[in-house]
Amino acid sequence: MIKVNFHTHTERCKHAVGSEESYIQHAIAGGFKVLGFADHTPWPFKDYVSNIRMTVDALDNYITTLTHLKQKYQSDIDIYIGLEVEYFPEYLEYLEILKTKVDYFILGNHFYQNENIKGSYYGRNTHLDEMMDRYLETTIAAINTGLYSYVAHPDLFMRGRKVFDAKAEIISRKIIEACIAKNMPLEYNLEGKKYNQINNVEEYPHHRFWEIVSEYPAEVIIGVDAHQPESLSKTVLYDEAYQFLSRLNIKLIDRIKLFSKEK
Secondary structure (H helix, E strand, O other): OOOEEEEEOOHHHOOOOOOHHHHHHHHHHOOOOEEEEEEEOOOOOOOOOOOOOOOHHHHHHHHHHHHHHHHHOOOOOEEEEEEEEOOOHHHHHHHHHHHOOOOEEEEOOOEOOOOOOOOOEHHHHOOOHHHHHHHHHHHHHHHHHOOOOOEOOOOOOHHHHOOOOHHHHHHHHHHHHHHHHOOOOEEEEHHHHHHHHHHOOOOOOOHHHHHHHOOOOOEEEEEOOEOOOHHHHOOHHHHHHHHHHHHOOOEEOOOOOOOOOOO
16 A cells, blocks of 8 residues: 555645645655645635635635646656535535536535534534534535545544543444445544644544444545645654554555546
8 A cells, every 4th residue: 555645735724834835845755655635625605704714716726736736746746636625515516616626525524504603613512412413414414425535534523522432433333334335435534643642632533433443344544634744744643543543454545536537
């Protein structure tokens, strides 16, 4: 298996740092053969400007910049242009338009309905069973659209849940089973792993979720979720994740489904 990452952000999302080219250079130094950019989707919200994603008018430059760098570094690394996309049903037609401009979407299910709704963030409010149910409902609905190449940080709910209880196990199994039914991989997220280590907690990725994954014929991809270029050249977390998942005999993959041009 070659070293790949399809989850890379840019400074356009307002909470990552570094130029696209610096991410590419660090990825090459880190031994990556494939680098996919998946910055947060720019949504055409009405009367609201997000502080955690690029604006709609920044999208063309995002694509143009990465297209140029893809050519510049073609002998060193394969570069793909994607987006990390929420599941907001009212914008599905908009996603069909975006789909024609990029190589892939990954599902980053952070918010219920809209990020501007108070109490909608799954990573804070899944201590409530109601929000756990909403997370499950929207994750499965997104999977069933067929728009996404994989589910990023599927155990995000553990940031709010804290304790991996019976409810967490039920939700986990249903998400895993939905992914298998649609041949959709799950992502083991390294930005979450880094947060866990820095803060001496275990939120996501949570070992129990991945032990449950190991009971199924699921496919898993490691996602750096890079917000700093150095996350791609300092690969200790990647190596640890690979060893952990390998010990569980989880099937790791290094390719994802792309729009109209699968490799």
